[in-house]
Amino acid sequence: MRGGSESATASESGTAPAGGAAPVSPRAPAGGAGRLFVVATPIGNLGDVTLRALEVLRSVSLVAAEDTRLTRRLFARHGVATRLVSYHARNAAARGPELLAHLRGGADLALVTDAGTPLVSDPGGELVAAWAAEDGAVVPIPGPSSVLAGLVASGIAGPRWAFEGFLPRSGRERRARLARIGGDPRTTILFEAPGRLAATLGDLAAACGEDRRAAVCRELTKIHEEVRRGSLAELAAAAAGGAIVARGEVVVVIGDDRSGSPGRGVADAAGGGGADDAVARARADVELLVAGGAARGDAARRVAAATGIPRRRLYGAGEAG
Amino acid sequence: MRGGSESATASESGTAPAGGAAPVSPRAPAGGAGRLFVVATPIGNLGDVTLRALEVLRSVSLVAAEDTRLTRRLFARHGVATRLVSYHARNAAARGPELLAHLRGGADLALVTDAGTPLVSDPGGELVAAWAAEDGAVVPIPGPSSVLAGLVASGIAGPRWAFEGFLPRSGRERRARLARIGGDPRTTILFEAPGRLAATLGDLAAACGEDRRAAVCRELTKIHEEVRRGSLAELAAAAAGGAIVARGEVVVVIGDDRSGSPGRGVADAAGGGGADDAVARARADVELLVAGGAARGDAARRVAAATGIPRRRLYGAGEAG
Numbered sequence: 001m002r003g004g005s006e007s008a009t010a011s012e013s014g015t016a017p018a019g020g021a022a023p024v025s026p027r028a029p030a031g032g033a034g035r036l037f038v039v040a041t042p043i044g045n046l047g048d049v050t051l052r053a054l055e056v057l058r059s060v061s062l063v064a065a066e067d068t069r070l071t072r073r074l075f076a077r078h079g080v081a082t083r084l085v086s087y088h089a090r091n092a093a094a095r096g097p098e099l100l101a102h103l104r105g106g107a108d109l110a111l112v113t114d115a116g117t118p119l120v121s122d123p124g125g126e127l128v129a130a131w132a133a134e135d136g137a138v139v140p141i142p143g144p145s146s147v148l149a150g151l152v153a154s155g156i157a158g159p160r161w162a163f164e165g166f167l168p169r170s171g172r173e174r175r176a177r178l179a180r181i182g183g184d185p186r187t188t189i190l191f192e193a194p195g196r197l198a199a200t201l202g203d204l205a206a207a208c209g210e211d212r213r214a215a216v217c218r219e220l221t222k223i224h225e226e227v228r229r230g231s232l233a234e235l236a237a238a239a240a241g242g243a244i245v246a247r248g249e250v251v252v253v254i255g256d257d258r259s260g261s262p263g264r265g266v267a268d269a270a271g272g273g274g275a276d277d278a279v280a281r282a283r284a285d286v287e288l289l290v291a292g293g294a295a296r297g298d299a300a301r302r303v304a305a306a307t308g309i310p311r312r313r314l315y316g317a318g319e320a321g
Numbered sequence: 322m323r324g325g326s327e328s329a330t331a332s333e334s335g336t337a338p339a340g341g342a343a344p345v346s347p348r349a350p351a352g353g354a355g356r357l358f359v360v361a362t363p364i365g366n367l368g369d370v371t372l373r374a375l376e377v378l379r380s381v382s383l384v385a386a387e388d389t390r391l392t393r394r395l396f397a398r399h400g401v402a403t404r405l406v407s408y409h410a411r412n413a414a415a416r417g418p419e420l421l422a423h424l425r426g427g428a429d430l431a432l433v434t435d436a437g438t439p440l441v442s443d444p445g446g447e448l449v450a451a452w453a454a455e456d457g458a459v460v461p462i463p464g465p466s467s468v469l470a471g472l473v474a475s476g477i478a479g480p481r482w483a484f485e486g487f488l489p490r491s492g493r494e495r496r497a498r499l500a501r502i503g504g505d506p507r508t509t510i511l512f513e514a515p516g517r518l519a520a521t522l523g524d525l526a527a528a529c530g531e532d533r534r535a536a537v538c539r540e541l542t543k544i545h546e547e548v549r550r551g552s553l554a555e556l557a558a559a560a561a562g563g564a565i566v567a568r569g570e571v572v573v574v575i576g577d578d579r580s581g582s583p584g585r586g587v588a589d590a591a592g593g594g595g596a597d598d599a600v601a602r603a604r605a606d607v608e609l610l611v612a613g614g615a616a617r618g619d620a621a622r623r624v625a626a627a628t629g630i631p632r633r634r635l636y637g638a639g640e641a642g
Contacts, residue, residue: 038473045373048463052368117469119478132476132550140473142369142542144463148438152359152461155453157440162483162507186483221373221463229453 034103036131037110038124040117040143044221046077048144054078056141060108064099066122067114087111092123099127103136110141117145146220147189150251153227154215158256161187167200174203182207185257185283194218194246201236204254208232213255219248257283283314355424357452358431359445361438361464365542367398369465375399377462381429385420387443388435408432413444420448424457431462438466467541468510471572474548475536479577482508488521495524503528506578506604515539515567522557525575529553534576540569578604604635 037056042048057063057080064087065071071084087095103109111124118124132138151157164181167190168174181188181204192200197216204214210233218226228235228244232254238244304311358377363369378384378401385408386392392405408416424430432445439445453459472478485502488511489495502509502525513521518537525535531554539547549556549565553575559565625632 040469043463047373047376048371050369050371050464052366055368117473119469119472119480125478125480128473128476132548138474138476138548139546140470140541142364142465142467142470142473143371145466145469146463148361148440148466148469149461149463151440152438152449152463153459155449155459157446159440159446160483160485162481164481220461225460227453227459 032106033134033136034106034108035137035139036103036128037108037139037141038118038128039110039112039141040145041071041074041112041115042221043116043144043146043149044219044225046074048221049074049078050141050143053141053143054080056110057082057112060110062099062102062107063110063112064095064124064127065112065114066124070114071112082110087123087127089123092126096127096130100130100134103131104134115144115146117143144221146191146249146251149220150189150215150217150253151187153217153220153225154229154253154255155227156187156213156215156229156255157253158187160256161189164188164190166191166193169196178203178207181254182209187256188254190252190254192250192252194248194250197244197246197250197252198236198239200252201232201239204252205232205236208254208257212257215253215255216244217251217253218245220251222248353427354455354457355426355428355430356458356460357424357449358429358460358462359439359449360431360433360462361466362392362395362433362436363542364436364465364467364470365540365546367395369542370395370399371462371464374462374464375401377431378403378433381431383420383423383428384431384433385416385445385448386433386435387445391435392433403431408444408448410444413447417448417451421451421455424452425455436465436467438464465542467512467570467572470541471510471536471538471574472508474538474541474546475550475574475576476548477534477536477550477576478508478574481577482510485509485511487512487514490517499524499528502575503530508577509575511573511575513571513573515569515571518565518567518571518573519557519560521573522553522560525573526553526557529575529578533578536574536576537565538572538574539566541572543569 037060039053039056040050041053057075060082063071063082063084065084066086066088068084068086075081075084085095085099087099099109111118111127113119113122113124118128128138147163151161162184164177167177181190190200201214201216205212211231213229214232214235215227215229216235216239218224224245226245228238230238235244300311300314304314358381360374360377361371362374378396381403384392384403384405386405387407387409389405389407396402396405406416406420408420420430432439432448434440434443434445439449449459468484472482483505485498488498502511511521522535522537526533532552534550535553535556536548536550537556537560539545545566547566549559551559556565621632621635625635
């Protein structure tokens with residue numbers, strides 16, 4: 001986010017705004033209840049922790065961790081001695097109410113997952129949602145995320161992007177999500193297990209076009225950090241041929257679709273959109289219509305009518321990428 | 322990212338993998354060239370910087386900063402004395418080649434923006450892309466991002482989400498992007514200027530449904546951090562009525578579309594998808610077809626045929642949100 005001069009006016013003291021529907025301030029818990037700090041932790045390198053994350057982890061009375069063994073390693077490295085309790089998908093139903101009671105009692109709580117920024121696909125998402133629903137204070141302590149580390153390392157990301165998590169391993173939903181990724185001109189980021197990388201890259205090449213640029217990021221922030229860039233077809237072949245080490249979870253980044261707009265990169269990155277972007281989006285709409293069963297010519301005609309973009313400019317995305 | 326036991330096996334020493342198409346390791350620059358460290362910096366609170374970010378900023382010979390005045394404040398707070406050079410949209414054409422020459426000469430370079438994780442909408446994206454194209458080492462140093470801080474603070478995010486940056490202020494592309502957001506069942510995150518918040522929330526309510534859950538996050542990580550949650554209609558009214566302070570850029574989070582699947586939340590967050598998710602996606606496909614000009618009944622029939630989901634389950638998303 002472009003912050004302007006206000007972005008660095010941080011301070012450790014201050015008061016919260018008064019009134020409002022559900023104001024949340026890191027310094028002013030509502031009605032004496034505890035604050036739920038959602039703390040990002042390293043994705044590999046234990047040095048990737050913020051000063052404030054350590055301060056919060058040291059100052060709260062309890063830390064709920066997805067994997068206490070991993071979090072103990074982080075604590076040992078940085079001299080944190082706070083009490084840890086496990087909170088993961090398998091004990092969330094029982095442990096969640098205890099954690100909410102801890103917060104209601106006025107004590108602060110920090111939530112961490114085994115790596116990166118706690119998100120909603122982790123069990124912590126339910127806790128955050130439940131505490132937010134009680135108008136409790138939810139305080140994000142920002143830090144590492146594999147999603148953004150992969151996006152940055154790829155060197156191929158566009159200004160807008162979508163995160164798709166893990167694809168289902170098979171079946172109709174996998175096909176539907178692949179089709180959706182193929183029809184989206186934006187950058188897509190997803191996770192994959194190493195043993196499934198070749199199959200997924202192959203499916204992505206089929207869905208997005210073999211020439212679509214992509215990157216495969218492994219072991220980000222660790223010693224053997226590796227980023228490979230190439231077309232989806234090249235990367236699929238490398239993975240199938242054993243040229244990509246099958247160890248550690250993988251972040252796959254699919255570049256934005258630049259087919260048909262060769263000069264787009266720099267101008268679009270600087271300007272954040274414009275005419276070429278509208279064309280790319282309209283083409284994606286055509287692909288979605290085609291994926292939904294429409295004939296290509298019919299789809300192009302409809303989208304042309306809806307957007308005012310000449311129909312001939314809406315062809316080509318399917319072939320090229 | 323769920324890391325398992327490998328996620329915390331960080332170390333400060335080690336060797337890089339040999340061979341491969343374009344391997345990049347933080348410890349082994351390719352061919353004696355410099356490494357381009359892409360360093361995340363605070364989004365407000367100056368304590369939101371990682372130990373490794375400080376280590377990198379101290380150890381490189383040059384830091385390219387979007388706003389050297391802001392970065393100097395960070396440096397002063399943490400005792401960093403590295404030479405700074407400005408690199409922003411207005412001087413990128415002239416400064417970019419100098420920075421690439423610095424890297425080619427074998428010296429490391431760190432890139433920072435004024436706040437958060439450098440992304441492609443910043444001028445740095447071009448530098449990263451150019452260095453990656455030369456097979457240069459691009460090393461992400463992960464840390465804060467307003468996008469993820471907003472996602473976490475919202476308490477309403479789903480397991481998959483899209484980042485849309487700033488919407489255009491008016492015109493056809495704004496309408497097209499609003500329609501796309503309305504047709505996407507996933508969580509959407511976007512930025513907005515405070516003076517335009519009421520208008521954008523109103524447009525989002527029209528595009529996504531008045532009852533769609535959302536959150537408005539202001540001044541994240543700062544003293545006056547504020548998160549308001551409510552329906553898009555409620556938030557639009559609050560912004561229009563002056564109940565949301567019009568200062569500081571805003572992160573708007575639009576929750577995933579749970580209309581028609583009231584029991585979905587917990588099961589879906591824990592299971593990461595499944596049948597309800599397939600229905601939500603199919604409904605979004607219907608909305609996209611409708612947005613593209615199809616009659617609703619016709620759209621539902623096509624999607625039902627393509628997905629096998631009963632047609633009656635594909636109605637309702639348009640009315641409810």
